[in-house]
Amino acid sequence: MIRDEAVIFLCPSCGEGRLEESRFSCGGCGKQYPAVSGIPLLFREPREVLEAWAERLANFVRESDESTKQLLKDAVEPGLLDRSRRRLVDTAEGLEARKEQVLSLFRRAGIEPSRAAHDSELESILSYVALVHRDFGWDEEDEARASLEAVLSVVGEQFRLGRTLVLGAGTGRLAWDLGNALSSSDPILLFDINPLPFLIGEALRRGETLELAEIPGHPRRSNQAVMKRTLRAANPPPPGLRYIFADALSPPLERGSFDTIVAPWFLDQVPSDLATMLPKIRDLLRPGGSFLHFGPFVYHPKRTRPAHRYTADEFVQLVLREGFSVEKATYEPMRYLGSPASTQSRVEYVLTLHAKSVETPSAPLALESDPRWLDERELPIPRFTVSPSFELPHTAPRRVSELVNGTRCLSEIASVLVEEGHLADDGTALTATRACLKVLWKMRVREPSD
Ligand SMILES: C[S@@+](CC[C@H](N)C(=O)[O-])C[C@H]1O[C@@H](n2cnc3c(N)ncnc32)[C@H](O)[C@@H]1O
Structure with a gap:
């Protein structure tokens, strides 16, 4: 087993x-x-996945060859600056080199470009190549360091990862760094469906170094059109790190298996409605287990309907509603994919959040039912103190706790939140306020009489 x-x-x-x-x-x-390069393929139809990868590889070869040909044609255009001509020729040579490097990586995994008709709708085999260079190729380590620091800032340096699952792990770099920083020797399972970053991550995990040319779309200088990159890991992998090809939207895992689940730059981009992932995450966690969200809220316009393009504060509400407690959260701008050789870089507001799946109450607590003022919206809510260890994640819950003055009732607090613009006036304010109050009440400092 x-x-x-x-x-x-x-x-x-x-x-x-x-x-x-x-x-x-x-x-x-x-x-x-089956497994490729030692990475198991836990998909319902692994053969179909391998065929699709072979098609994507064939598309990549065709597109790379077409671009090379076009660049070489452009390079003989009369009147070009020498350095412009050089840039075009360098890029053409870089494309050739990168093609061979990618093909060799897949060949080692037993995957060759498909000879069958190609479906050009398939995602590019290179779609996450920028992550590979950022994580294992650039000399500057500032993005990786900032990511690690952000996550450590919400869990603390004494946090124990325990058995960990990473959804949409990319190259696995964050998990790699977290595992080392927190001295984890427990299993850290990385799930992803994209082959290139995983084949590279697994090779580095085994101690190899690889060459993979970086070709920034918009180079900073004419001599940076192609950057030779040696991919290597700065540190040995944590002992439990394990790459697994599997769909993180329906992870083939037994319930309650994990102490920690990490979703780095995943939930906004991948499921069509991230709210559907929260119960799955809670189910996979043991009671009291930690959910670490790390990422912005930038949605794919074709995949996610406006109703499901939650903002960070909506996301926190969803997390609370799902039965998590929010331990700590930060919401800060972070640089993303700023290659040292490129003119381009993005800055995104990133929510880093540590939530805990609320423990199933032990026997005496199980008898505690919700206070009546949660159901009877006109009853005054008694004053209570929220535990100082519970950092209120954003303004709405903070305002709710301020509004509890011993006389206001649920419907009055909801009205104030709507008037002040913390909640929308769309009929959901009462439910949202009740959810906030419920969590705050759970997180209260208990009186001896409780
Ligand atoms: C924006 S990238 C983030 C990667 C990585 N977590 C990081 O922070 O660099 C999203 C990742 O989700 C992966 N992904 C997309 N759909 C997936 C699915 N159904 N199951 C697992 N991973 C998926 C992509 O392959 C990609 O690696």
Whole structure:
């Protein structure tokens, strides 16, 4: 059985059988799962995934060859500056070099470009290549360092990761750094569906170095059109780090398996409605386990309807509503993918949030029912003090706690929040206020009479 200590993998196909470790086969339906370059492919139809990767590789080769040809044609245009001509030729050579480097990486994994008809709608095989250079290729480490510091700032340096799952891990760099910073020796499972960053991450995890040319779309100087990059890990991997190809939207894992789940730059971009992921995350966590969200709220306009393009404060509300307590959160601008060789870089407001799945109450607490003033909206709410260790994540909950004065009731507090613009006047204010009050009440300093 694939058992990373207490982590149990379920068959992605039948959803019930547990996976046998040695052959990646389901103990229930008997289905076998292949591995590429040592990374298991835990997809319902792994063969189809491999075929799609082969098609994407073929698209990449075709597009790369077309661009090379065009650049070489452009390079003979009369009247060009020498350095412009040089830039075009360098780029063409860089494209050739990068093509061979990518093909060699996939060849080692047993994947060749497909010869079948190509579906040009498929995502580019290079779509996350910028992450690879940022995480393992640039000399400057400032983005990786800032990411690690942001996450450590909400969990604290004494935090114990325990069994950890990372959703949409990219290259795995953040998990790598977190595991080392927090001296984790527990399993850290990385889930992703994109091959290039994972094949590279796994090779580096085994101690290899790789070459992969960086070709910034908008180079800072004419001699930076192609940057030779050697990909290497600055530190050895934490011992439990493990790359696994699997769909993070429906992780094939047994409930309650994890102490920590990390979603770095994932929830806004990937599911069409991130709210649907929160119950899944809570289910996979043990009671009291930690959910670490790290990322901005930038949605794919085609994938996510406006109703589901939650802002950071809406996201915090959703997290609270899902039965998490928010331990600490920051919301700060961060630089993103600013290559030292490029004129371009983005700055995004990033929410770094540490939430805990609220423990199933122990026996005496289980008897505690919600106070009546939560249901009966006209009853006055008694004053109470919120535990100082509970950092109020943003303005609405903070305002709710200020408004509890011993005489106001739920509907009055909701009205004030609407008047002051903390909540929308769309019929949801009462529910949102009740959710806030419920969490604040749970987080109160208990009186001896409680
Ligand atoms: C914006 S990137 C962030 C990557 C990484 N977490 C980071 O911070 O650098 C989103 C990641 O989600 C991955 N992804 C997309 N859909 C996925 C899915 N269904 N399951 C797992 N990973 C997915 C992409 O391949 C990509 O690596």
